[in-house]
Amino acid sequence: MVENRPYRNFLAYLVLTIGIVIVAFPVYLAILASTFDAGTIANGNMPLLPGDQAVTNYTRTIFEGASRTSREPVGGMMLNSFIMAMGIAVGKILISILSAFAVVYFNFPFRKTAFWVIFITLMLPVEVRIYPTYKIVADLGLLDTYTGLVLPLIASATGTLLFRQFFMTIPDELLEASKIDGAGAFRFFKDTLIPLSITTIAALFVIQFIYGWNQYLWPLLITTKSSMQTIVIGIKKMITTQDALTEWQIAMTTAVLAMIPPVLVVIFMQRLFVKGLVETEK
Amino acid sequence: MAGVTLDTVRKVYTGNVEAVKGVSLGIKDGSFCVLVGPSGCGKSTLLRMIAGLETISGGAVKIGDRVVNEVEPADRDIAMVFQNYALYPHMSVYDNMAYGLKNRGTPKDEIEKRVKEAARILAIEPFLARKPRQLSGGQRQRVAMGRAIVRKPQVFLFDEPLSNLDAKLRVQMRVEIKRLQRALGVTSIYVTHDQVEAMTLSDQLVVMSGGQIEQVGTPAEVYRRPETRFVATFIGSPPMNILPGKVEGPGRVSVGGQTISVTDMRDGLAPGSAIEVGLRPEDVQAGAAGSSSLTMDVDFVEELGATQLFHGKVAGTEFVVQASTGQIPADSRTLTLSIDPTNVHLFDPQTTKRLGRA
Numbered sequence: 001m002v003e004n005r006p007y008r009n010f011l012a013y014l015v016l017t018i019g020i021v022i023v024a025f026p027v028y029l030a031i032l033a034s035t036f037d038a039g040t041i042a043n044g045n046m047p048l049l050p051g052d053q054a055v056t057n058y059t060r061t062i063f064e065g066a067s068r069t070s071r072e073p074v075g076g077m078m079l080n081s082f083i084m085a086m087g088i089a090v091g092k093i094l095i096s097i098l099s100a101f102a103v104v105y106f107n108f109p110f111r112k113t114a115f116w117v118i119f120i121t122l123m124l125p126v127e128v129r130i131y132p133t134y135k136i137v138a139d140l141g142l143l144d145t146y147t148g149l150v151l152p153l154i155a156s157a158t159g160t161l162l163f164r165q166f167f168m169t170i171p172d173e174l175l176e177a178s179k180i181d182g183a184g185a186f187r188f189f190k191d192t193l194i195p196l197s198i199t200t201i202a203a204l205f206v207i208q209f210i211y212g213w214n215q216y217l218w219p220l221l222i223t224t225k226s227s228m229q230t231i232v233i234g235i236k237k238m239i240t241t242q243d244a245l246t247e248w249q250i251a252m253t254t255a256v257l258a259m260i261p262p263v264l265v266v267i268f269m270q271r272l273f274v275k276g277l278v279e280t281e282k
Numbered sequence: 283m284a285g286v287t288l289d290t291v292r293k294v295y296t297g298n299v300e301a302v303k304g305v306s307l308g309i310k311d312g313s314f315c316v317l318v319g320p321s322g323c324g325k326s327t328l329l330r331m332i333a334g335l336e337t338i339s340g341g342a343v344k345i346g347d348r349v350v351n352e353v354e355p356a357d358r359d360i361a362m363v364f365q366n367y368a369l370y371p372h373m374s375v376y377d378n379m380a381y382g383l384k385n386r387g388t389p390k391d392e393i394e395k396r397v398k399e400a401a402r403i404l405a406i407e408p409f410l411a412r413k414p415r416q417l418s419g420g421q422r423q424r425v426a427m428g429r430a431i432v433r434k435p436q437v438f439l440f441d442e443p444l445s446n447l448d449a450k451l452r453v454q455m456r457v458e459i460k461r462l463q464r465a466l467g468v469t470s471i472y473v474t475h476d477q478v479e480a481m482t483l484s485d486q487l488v489v490m491s492g493g494q495i496e497q498v499g500t501p502a503e504v505y506r507r508p509e510t511r512f513v514a515t516f517i518g519s520p521p522m523n524i525l526p527g528k529v530e531g532p533g534r535v536s537v538g539g540q541t542i543s544v545t546d547m548r549d550g551l552a553p554g555s556a557i558e559v560g561l562r563p564e565d566v567q568a569g570a571a572g573s574s575s576l577t578m579d580v581d582f583v584e585e586l587g588a589t590q591l592f593h594g595k596v597a598g599t600e601f602v603v604q605a606s607t608g609q610i611p612a613d614s615r616t617l618t619l620s621i622d623p624t625n626v627h628l629f630d631p632q633t634t635k636r637l638g639r640a
Contacts, residue, residue: 173368176335181382181429182356191381195372 027259033252034058041248053249061253066238074254077231080146081213082261084230087150088212089205096159096204097197101189103160104167105175115164122157126218134221144228149219153212159204166200167193202272210262231258284346284359284436285311285469286332292340293327293493301327303493304341309471309486314463316472318480319490320516325473326441328490332471333362333439345436356385361430362439366446367422369414369429375401376410379428393432400428403462420451427459431466438463440472444479456482477517481505489513507546507627511558511634514627520563520591522627523601527559535559535628538597543574543623546638557637560627563591563604569620578603578617592617 033041036051062075102108103115126133133152142148170193178188194201219230229237235258238251266273286309293302302324309315317325330336332343334355342349350358361382369378376397383393401407404424414422423443430438440459444452460483463470474480480487481501489496489504489512496516497509508514508522515521527537529551533544537559551557569575576596584591590612592603596619603610603619610617628637 171366171368173364173366174370176333176355177362177364177368177370177429179335179355180333180360180362182385183381187385192370192372 030252030255030259033248034256036249038245038247038249041252042245057249057253058257061250061257065234066247066250072226072229072234074231074234074257076227077229077234077254078257078261080149080228081230081232081258083146084149084215084219085209085212085261087146088153088215089208091150091154092156092159092208093201093204095154096156097163097194097201099160100163100167101193104164105185105188118157118160120157121155122161126153130217130221137222143222144225148222149228149230150212153215153218156208159208162200162204163197166197170196199272199275202269202275206265206269206273209265213258213262285309285313286315286437286471287344288328288332288341289344290341291328291331291338291343293324293331293336294339301493302331305490305493305495306341307488307495307498309469311469312467313485314460314470314472314483315486315488316474316480316484317488317490318474318477318516319496321475323490324493325475325490329439329441329471329473332437333360334358356382359436360439361433361435361437362441363423363426363430363443365442367414367426369422369425371414374411374413375406375417375425375428378414378425379432382429382433396432396434397428400431403431403465404428419447420455423447423455427462431462436469438468438470440470442474443472444474445476452479459483477519481517487517489516491516507636507638508560509636511560511629514560514629518562520602520604522560522562523596523599524629525559525561525596525599525601526631527557529553529555529557533623535626537576540576540597541574542576542621542626544626544628545623546626547628548637548639551637556631558629558631558634560629561601561621561625563602565625566603566619566621568603568605568610568614568617571618572620574621574623576619576621578619580614580617583612 029046032048032050033046034057035054036046037053037056040046040051061073062078063073065072065074099118103111103118108114137143137148137152140148142151174192175188178192183191214232215230216232216236219228220233220236223229223233231254235251235254238254239246239248286307288305288307290304290306291302292300292304294300305324305328307315317328319325327336331338332345334350334353338351342351344350345358345360370381373381379397379400380393383396388396397410398407401410404427406421406424406428409417409421409425414425417425423446426443443459444455447455456479459472472479472483474483484501486498487501487504488498491512497504497513499507504513504517508517511524515524525537527535530536530541531553532549533547534541535544535547535557536542542559566576571577578592578594578596578601580592580594582593584593585607588607589604590607590610592605592610592614594601594603594617603617629635630637
């Protein structure tokens with residue numbers, strides 16, 4: 001229902017504006033803080049207009065890092081985070097699209113069981129299985145490696161479920177037409193299923209990239225070298241120093257940097273992403 | 283080119299549901315065979331077994347001289363047109379038609395030649411670059427047929443290809459399918475539940491019911507001489523009237539005390555035994571009482587424009603008469619129907635088989 005009355009419009013705008021201010025103000029503060037020097041932030045009276053330290057802060061953060069604690073340039077952390085998030089997103093999509101393909105299109109013994117086992121793992125988030133997972137990764141000698149960061153997180157019931165639901169909406173006749181057209185199972189997958197799933201893949205990529213990027217507990221556990229640190233952990237380490245002053249301008253700069261890749265992913269994939277979630281056209 | 287032979291083909295689904303109960307049928311090379319029957323009669327299953335989309339539980343399917351029971355659908359040299367067209371939504375019209383050829387490793391220029399030719403025949407040349415969703419139902423239907431034509435298969439299979447179209451387009455496409463099949467001369471098997479499609483398209487009409495063939499013949503044969511009561515009531519619109527009657531003697535039966543003559547009647551039927559009398563609504567005439575006539579009480583009249591349908595009862599049983607408008611006064615309360623003895627069909631009430639001359 002779309003109404004068009006001035007009074008209601010005003011009310012709608014008011015509510016939306018309040019909402020935006022509540023959400024956006026802290027972000028604005030973080031961006032603001034990344035443009036001052038440490039002293040200005042520390043004295044408690046931060047101006048509401050940007051300062052002049054932006055270039056200094058950003059170059060220092062990216063190439064050097066905070067002075068005391070980790071001394072790790074944030075540029076490296078971002079690379080680590082990026083590799084992890086990409087690995088998780090791409091790995092999850094690969095594994096879940098293949099398992100959904102198997103569950104929907106192949107008739108093998110215990111197919112239903114397989115699906116339900118996958119489904120049940122939805123109830124087991126990383127935190128629940130973290131100890132056994134850590135043990136396995138440690139025994140395999142994967143601590144402080146990208147493989148160790150990515151591998152345990154790529155099995156995805158959510159993704160499998162999403163693809164399964166999508167595959168079930170594809171008419172059987174399409175598979176049969178492919179069969180008559182001489183396309184085997186793999187050709188059907190490559191030529192028909194994947195092109196049709198593009199929007200679902202995009203939606204899943206956005207969700208999983210952000211999920212991977214925001215991982216905290218798992219990287220915290222299995223990375224010990226500071227060169228393997230991810231940016232989310234980097235921020236945390238910058239502000240928990242007890243014996244020294246927190247370099248808030250650096251922490252805030254890092255926080256702003258940490259926001260950028262997920263935002264970019266959302267911006268660039270948004271059109272596909274929304275289409276993937278509301279897909280009706282066949 | 284090749285004919286298709288079915289030899290006691292059976293389909294049993296898990297749980298012992300027998301969908302097709304031993305069907306034997308010969309389809310001549312180049313002919314148009316229509317399988318018709320109510321839903322659930324096994325016609326689609328039979329077609330899908332010929333296509334290779336369903337496994338064959340028993341018997342043999344032969345395309346030409348080759349038994350294809352274990353042959354992959356792609357290697358059976360068939361092409362199929364589906365009810366919902368099953369076009370690949372992400373491919374252009376051109377790619378939809380070219381896909382099967384590409385998978386077979388046909389050279390590019392050959393593919394292009396065949397696709398262009400099929401597009402010309404079907405008048406879809408302007409749409410080759412479009413996606414299926416940008417086409418209307420009729421155009422999609424043509425693309426689906428184009429996809430079948432480019433393959434130059436031995437056999438075309440159609441699975442209710444017109445049921446997703448509106449009534450007007452359906453008639454138009456029906457004519458086109460017929461014309462196309464004549465021009466290409468490819469053996470075609472067509473499944474439908476629409477008896478008008480079945481009558482108009484087929485060289486060979488196969489009426490199915492309950493997983494079995496009821497009757498095979500040309501449309502005229504099936505219409506003129508239905509072998510079972512099922513065929514009699516299924517083919518023809520409005521359906522044939524069936525009245526309970528009694529055998530009076532050779533060439534004579536009675537319905538509710540009124541006697542009529544029959545030409546096509548089996549010899550040696552015991553007088554007094556029950557029999558079913560079939561009369562097509564279009565075969566009975568209003569006329570004077572005579573040696574072979576029935577009286578009918580009219581309940582109401584349906585106007586169809588060129589014709590009128592008189593609904594009523596003969597000897598307590600529902601009866602419909604079709605007459606040209608104006609032939610019978612629309613306010614008639616009772617009609618005297620003169621019955622042409624050659625138009626009476628007799629059926630055994632038990633076996634429902636025709637009791638005609640051997």
